[in-house]
Amino acid sequence: MSNIKYDLSAAVPQYVPCQGGCPVHTDVQEYVRQISLGNYDKAIETIIAPNPLATVCGIICAHPCEDACRRKDVDEAVSIRALKRFALENGQWPPVKKAEITRPEKVAVVGGGPAGLAAALDLVEMGFAVTIFERSPEAGGAITNYIPRYRLPMEMVRQDIDRIVAAGVEIKTGVELGKDISLDELTKEYQAVILALGLPTSRALSIPGADAKDVMLALPFLSAVKYENFKFEPGRNVLVIGGGNVAMDVARSAVRCGAESVQLACLECRQTMPASPWEIEEALEEGVIINPSWGPKRILVDEQGRITGMELQEVVSVFDEQKRFNPQYGDEAKVISCNVVIFAIGQTNDDLSYLTEAGVELTERGNLKYDRRTLQTTRAGVFVAGEVATGPGLAVDAMASGQKTAQAVKCYLDGVPFDAEFVDRYEVLDSLDDGTIEKVKRIDRLAVPMVDPNTRAQNYEMVEIGYDERAALCESRRCMDCAAGAECIDEICAVCLTCLRTCPYDVPHIDENGIFTIRNEECQACGLCVGVCPAHAIRFRDHYAQHALDRLEDAVKQAKQNGAATAVLFCCSYGAFAEKSFLEYVNNGRPQNLAVVRVPCVAKVEVENILQAFNYGAEAVFIAGCEQEEECTYHDVAKWAGQRAGRAQEILEEIGLEKDRVEYFNLTVDEVRNFSAVADDLLQKVEAVLNGQGGEE
Numbered sequence: 001m002s003n004i005k006y007d008l009s010a011a012v013p014q015y016v017p018c019q020g021g022c023p024v025h026t027d028v029q030e031y032v033r034q035i036s037l038g039n040y041d042k043a044i045e046t047i048i049a050p051n052p053l054a055t056v057c058g059i060i061c062a063h064p065c066e067d068a069c070r071r072k073d074v075d076e077a078v079s080i081r082a083l084k085r086f087a088l089e090n091g092q093w094p095p096v097k098k099a100e101i102t103r104p105e106k107v108a109v110v111g112g113g114p115a116g117l118a119a120a121l122d123l124v125e126m127g128f129a130v131t132i133f134e135r136s137p138e139a140g141g142a143i144t145n146y147i148p149r150y151r152l153p154m155e156m157v158r159q160d161i162d163r164i165v166a167a168g169v170e171i172k173t174g175v176e177l178g179k180d181i182s183l184d185e186l187t188k189e190y191q192a193v194i195l196a197l198g199l200p201t202s203r204a205l206s207i208p209g210a211d212a213k214d215v216m217l218a219l220p221f222l223s224a225v226k227y228e229n230f231k232f233e234p235g236r237n238v239l240v241i242g243g244g245n246v247a248m249d250v251a252r253s254a255v256r257c258g259a260e261s262v263q264l265a266c267l268e269c270r271q272t273m274p275a276s277p278w279e280i281e282e283a284l285e286e287g288v289i290i291n292p293s294w295g296p297k298r299i300l301v302d303e304q305g306r307i308t309g310m311e312l313q314e315v316v317s318v319f320d321e322q323k324r325f326n327p328q329y330g331d332e333a334k335v336i337s338c339n340v341v342i343f344a345i346g347q348t349n350d351d352l353s354y355l356t357e358a359g360v361e362l363t364e365r366g367n368l369k370y371d372r373r374t375l376q377t378t379r380a381g382v383f384v385a386g387e388v389a390t391g392p393g394l395a396v397d398a399m400a401s402g403q404k405t406a407q408a409v410k411c412y413l414d415g416v417p418f419d420a421e422f423v424d425r426y427e428v429l430d431s432l433d434d435g436t437i438e439k440v441k442r443i444d445r446l447a448v449p450m451v452d453p454n455t456r457a458q459n460y461e462m463v464e465i466g467y468d469e470r471a472a473l474c475e476s477r478r479c480m481d482c483a484a485g486a487e488c489i490d491e492i493c494a495v496c497l498t499c500l501r502t503c504p505y506d507v508p509h510i511d512e513n514g515i516f517t518i519r520n521e522e523c524q525a526c527g528l529c530v531g532v533c534p535a536h537a538i539r540f541r542d543h544y545a546q547h548a549l550d551r552l553e554d555a556v557k558q559a560k561q562n563g564a565a566t567a568v569l570f571c572c573s574y575g576a577f578a579e580k581s582f583l584e585y586v587n588n589g590r591p592q593n594l595a596v597v598r599v600p601c602v603a604k605v606e607v608e609n610i611l612q613a614f615n616y617g618a619e620a621v622f623i624a625g626c627e628q629e630e631e632c633t634y635h636d637v638a639k640w641a642g643q644r645a646g647r648a649q650e651i652l653e654e655i656g657l658e659k660d661r662v663e664y665f666n667l668t669v670d671e672v673r674n675f676s677a678v679a680d681d682l683l684q685k686v687e688a689v690l691n692g693q694g695g696e697e
Contacts, residue, residue, distance in 0.1 A: 012425045016482040018080060020428035021068025023400035024050045024118075028065050028080055029479065033544065035083055036476035037600070038578030040091030047084055048093075052121045053114055053160045053399060056143055058085035059464070060152050062245075062276050062394050070432050070482055076445040078478050079467075086472040096166040102127035105413050108190035109133070110177045113141020114395040115386025116196035117164055118402035119409075124168040126410055131190075132169060135176035141198050143395055146222040146246075148253050149460040183358035183382065192381050192409045195360075195368065196402060197388040199347035205241070209299025210343075214307050218242070218250050218344035225253045232258040232340070239310055239336055240264040240288075241296050242344030243273040248280060250344045251288045255457050263336055265291040267315045267327055282463065285453035291336065295327055299341055309337045347392055373419045375408040383409055400424075429483055429521050436522045439505045441633055446475045473578050474631055484542035485523030486530060493537040499529035504635040526634040527604035531644065548573065548599045549609055556616040559595035566593045567686045568613040569679075570605045571624040573598040575631060576672035585675050594679055601634055602641045602664075610648040610662060620686040621648070623664040624678075627671075638666065660689050 018028040027046050034043035048054045061081050069077035107123050109116045112134030120130045138144050140157050165171060175181055177197075186193050202217035204210065224230035232238070238259040240251045243266025254262045264283070266273060270292040273280060284290065294312040302308050314330035352362055359379040361369040370377045370384045377384060385405035386398040404423050411418035432440075449465040450456070456463045467475065486499075486507065495516050500508040507523045510516050518529075520541055527545060530538045540546060552568070559566045571577050577598060586596045595618065599605055602625045613621045623645050626632055645664035653659050663685070671678055 012427055014427045014429070014483075017068040017070055017428045018065040018078075018482075020426055022065045023394070023396045024403065025424075025426070026050050026065070029482065029484065031087060032078065032080065032083055032476050032479045033481070035087050035472060036479070036578060037573050037598075038473070038580065038583050040087050041094075042091075043087035044091040044093055047087060050403075051396075051399070052118050052164055053143075053157075053395065054084070055088055055156045055160045056114075056152065057081070057396055058088045059156060059462075060143070060147060061396055064394070064396070068428070070429070071478060071480055073432050073437050074440045074480075075442045079445055079448060079475050082448045082467055083472055083476055086467045086469075089466070090469070090472075096163050098166065099124045099168040100127065101129050101168070103129075103413070105129075105191040106131070106189065107192045107194065107409060108186045109194045109196055109385075110186070111141065111194075111196035111198055111386065111388075112136070112139030112171055112173070113196060113198045113386060113398060114143065115198070115398040115402035115405075116141070116194065117161065117169075118399035119194050119196060119385050119406045120169045120402075121164050121167055122403050122406035123409060126406070128410075128413075130169050132171045133175045133177065133181065133186075134171060134173045135180075137173055139171050139173060141398075142200075145200075146219055146226070146249070148222065148249050148256075149226060150252070150256070150456065150463050151249070153462055178354035183355060183360065183379075187358075187379075187381065192383065192413060194383045194385050194402075194405055194409065195377070195388060196385040196398075196405075197349065197352075198398075199349060199387045199392060201348050201350050202343065203346045203348055205296060205343050205345060207296055207298050209301045209307070209310075212299055212301050212307050212341075213305055214340045215299065216340065216342045218246050218342060219347065221342055222246075222249060222253060225257055230257055232260075234258070235260055236340050237261045237338045238263070238340045238342060239338035240342050240344055241310075242266055242346075243268045243275055243292070244344065244346070245275045245279050246347075247344035248275045248283045248288075250342050252283050252286055252457075254340075254342070255286050255288065256460060259340070261289070262287065263289040263291060263338065265294045265296065265310075265312055265336065267293070267295050267318050269293045269315075272318070282450075282453075286457040287453075294334070295329060297333065300335065307339045307341060309335045310341060311335050347387075349388060373421060374412075375405050375418075375420055376412070381412065383412075433519075433522055436505050436507070436524075439635075440480065440524060441635065443478050443631070443633065445478065446471050469579055473575055477574050477631065477633055480633070481523075481525035481542070483521055483523070484544075485520060485525030485527070485540060486518050486538050487520050487541045488518040489537045489539065492535050494535045496534060498532050498534060499538060502528050502532045504528070524633070527601065528636075528640055530604070531606040531640075545600050545604050548597065549604075552595075552597050552609065552612060553616050555595035555597050556613060556618050559593050560617050562592045564591075564593035565619045565683075565686050565690055566595060566617060567620040567622060567682055568595045568597065568618045569622045569624060569682065570597050570599055570602055570609070572602055572626050573600050575626050575628060576667075576669040577624075577626075579673065582672055582675060589676065591679055591683060594683060601632070601637060603634060603637045605641065605644065607644050607647050607651070610644070611651065614652075614657075614661075619690060620661045620663075620682075622662075622682055625664070625666045627666045627668040658689050660685070 031043040031046040063081040065080050066077040106129045109120045109132045112132045123130045202219040236259050238254045251264045293315045295315045297311045297313045300309040314332035316328045316330045320326040361378040375383050385402045408418045451463050508518050602623050610621050642664050648662045649659035
């Protein structure tokens, strides 16, 4: 169910920026962390919890979460969307639990796009019976009807929609409001109706020649390409007008359906084109020629009515000083030779005048009139959701709108007030301090592999290959665990400043008034301060590290059951230690007398943890770190882990045990992948020590 809550008495939550940037507030930090640990199943559970179209978002989302990622202030944002896709394709999805209908009221949703689907799923999970009425043969709205297959294969859309249906949402396709069914008929059977009609009509442009035979509109063209195998005749030179993502889809589809050449012209300059930067780059790679800062003046047509070109005029500015759309043109003009023109200049509503007879008023521009606080139209019990209300946007924005409308419907049927302005209140962390940014280790973002441009432009196969496991594990470790790290327990802090002297990021801080604080919002969660604090006055705000260490006692007890000499291995949880091959070995192939405790970085293993292992009955303790320090986000891991292992050795000697019972070492990726040989060697060392054969080599 949606993370959006309507409770005026609740405290305003504080999100990390990536979660705040996601319109449905997916816990990005958590699922990226689970990916980094190799827990793909848990990552999926986190991803799908607020997102009914998770697969779709893993493929085509414009990832506003990445725009908010604090990592971008250091180098580049974490590649969150690509990580989402990796998890969804490599983990086990939980079964769908059909929602129980507990409410007597029924709700109708008109429109089966992202907004309608999200609203319906939330309402079903609230206990309402919900039916979606979709005019197309298949639900999904724009993502089904117009998104090209090379960007989003239909089987991925259907996977998400099938789960929505399995949860209890009924979908009736081929039913159009105003033709097959009226609003009055719906309101007789359903106690609330949501109009999630989308913006299914392409805008045209009234310029000379716009009525020529070979002038096309974006959405009908994309639909024909997707469902009718549309192909251009030989010798077609296409000019696309528009600079948004739909225009890029049109241009790239024109390349694939046989155009001899494809050019694109838009009002905006290259830097301000509304299309996503990666969409523009991919279009350029596939041979599309882009003409920024040129506006259409007239289409040139010969005596037979055939297009011969378009005259364009130079654009000096697109918006005026009040940020209103008001293009200004210069004196320069040029003609682009073409014989097909496709307008991709935006979408609008269908003619909604049929709704006025049912008591739903329209604005002067023909849009739905609705109360922005209650989300109701002028007819009681009839609500709006998605682009028909908010205007063009991302699919994930439409989902968030649908989830908010679901809350409005519930409040309406409960007879309690609703105010959309109070829904989805949250705060986010501030940007990282400049001093912290300078100290964070730079790690290059891994590019998402793509099919070669020359190959992909010849077919409709998916253009993005996606990460393999190694790449996903490396990229996920670039996450900085914002605000999940150290916090001070003030009542037991002795203000000894040991943490201040230890922290590589200067997170512990004394302000101008002499007040000591640990600035959690700046912490990088390396854990060094936790281990050095003599008063144990520092803990992790997120307890994932402690949860890992808490497994120690049970792990040792299990390893001792066969009576053989028992060794404990503390190892890193990241990189090769999170790969399926290693986890399979740990869970099913390791020797029974080897207890493996994976921790989020061995720098978090304290001397106390090492000694606890002996107290629980272990004969030896090994700490295995990573050889690939350049991939680790933390500073000086080997130094600190080695020092703690050394101190544990000293303590063992002081109490009369061999120091060889403790050893710290680093492993290469290949050694981790072939860990059985390493494990055999470790257990042989244990036997040697117990037989008095240990010592310095």
